[in-house]
Amino acid sequence: MRRAIIGGTGVYGVEGDSRQETVVTEYGAVEVDILTYKGQEIVFLARHGKGHSVPPHLINYRANMMALKQLEVTHVYATCAVGSCNKEYAPGDIVVMRDFMDFTKVRPITFYEGQDGVKHTDMSEPYCHDMVERFYKESIKHNVKIKGNAVYVCTEGPRFETAAEIDFYHRNKGDVVGMTNVPEVVLAKELGLCYSAIGIITNYCTGFMSEEEMDHEGIMEAMADNKERITGCVLDIFSDASLNQESCRCKHAVMNL
Numbered sequence: 001m002r003r004a005i006i007g008g009t010g011v012y013g014v015e016g017d018s019r020q021e022t023v024v025t026e027y028g029a030v031e032v033d034i035l036t037y038k039g040q041e042i043v044f045l046a047r048h049g050k051g052h053s054v055p056p057h058l059i060n061y062r063a064n065m066m067a068l069k070q071l072e073v074t075h076v077y078a079t080c081a082v083g084s085c086n087k088e089y090a091p092g093d094i095v096v097m098r099d100f101m102d103f104t105k106v107r108p109i110t111f112y113e114g115q116d117g118v119k120h121t122d123m124s125e126p127y128c129h130d131m132v133e134r135f136y137k138e139s140i141k142h143n144v145k146i147k148g149n150a151v152y153v154c155t156e157g158p159r160f161e162t163a164a165e166i167d168f169y170h171r172n173k174g175d176v177v178g179m180t181n182v183p184e185v186v187l188a189k190e191l192g193l194c195y196s197a198i199g200i201i202t203n204y205c206t207g208f209m210s211e212e213e214m215d216h217e218g219i220m221e222a223m224a225d226n227k228e229r230i231t232g233c234v235l236d237i238f239s240d241a242s243l244n245q246e247s248c249r250c251k252h253a254v255m256n257l
């Protein structure tokens with residue numbers, strides 16, 4: 001049994017002793033780093049590939065998630081760089097995802113293509129509540145200031161959104177906007193993994209707030225600092241022996257019809 005971190009934009013690795021491994025899946029090969037932390041192996045996967053070489057709509061999400069499953073991963077924390085369309089959440093802030101809205105269009109979205117009957121996956125709790133609670137608790141020790149829970153709006157990309165689109169997401173109670181959390185969170189559920197996503201807000205979305213007054217340098221510093229603290233927080237949650245899949249329903253989200 002292992003745990004994993006999926007690093008988004010700006011998060012390409014973790015400090016410490018690690019080795020590289022290539023995992024071959026039926027969807028393609030995936031390169032991961034395996035880090036040993038307090039005697040436990042933690043898998044680190046750079047979502048966009050090392051050096052950010054794959055655009056969001058072309059990421060091989062199924063290969064990424066299947067590789068984690070093949071490595072016997074049970075719990076995943078993912079980080080994502082997001083824009084804000086909620087005035088309570090400013091650049092530099094950290095939010096924890098509680099739900100999502102999917103506006104993607106062309107990417108493969110499921111492992112279940114009818115090969116073993118029709119399956120539907122329950123999305124009443126896309127993000128593992130146990131992992132969310134643990135992150136809140138651990139964040140205090142690591143001085144990670146969580147601004148709140150967020151609804152993630154996933155767009156197809158790679159273009160940014162128009163002001164009219166952002167206005168629509170905002171009116172419909174979206175909080176943050178990104179291009180990668182769907183289908184990642186869905187595929188995790190289909191594989192029975194516990195999954196939680198932590199958002200680092202990098203900017204306000206198109207036309208949402210004026211950025212003129214913002215201290216860009218201060219925000220960049222805060223973000224670098226936050227990334228390290230989030231990683232520290234996650235590593236400590238992973239080293240807690242009480243982390244299991246008994247207090248959530250993540251393992252049982254797939255329904256056969």
Ligand SMILES: [Zn+2]
Nearest residue numbers: 128194248250
């Ligand atoms: Zn869970």
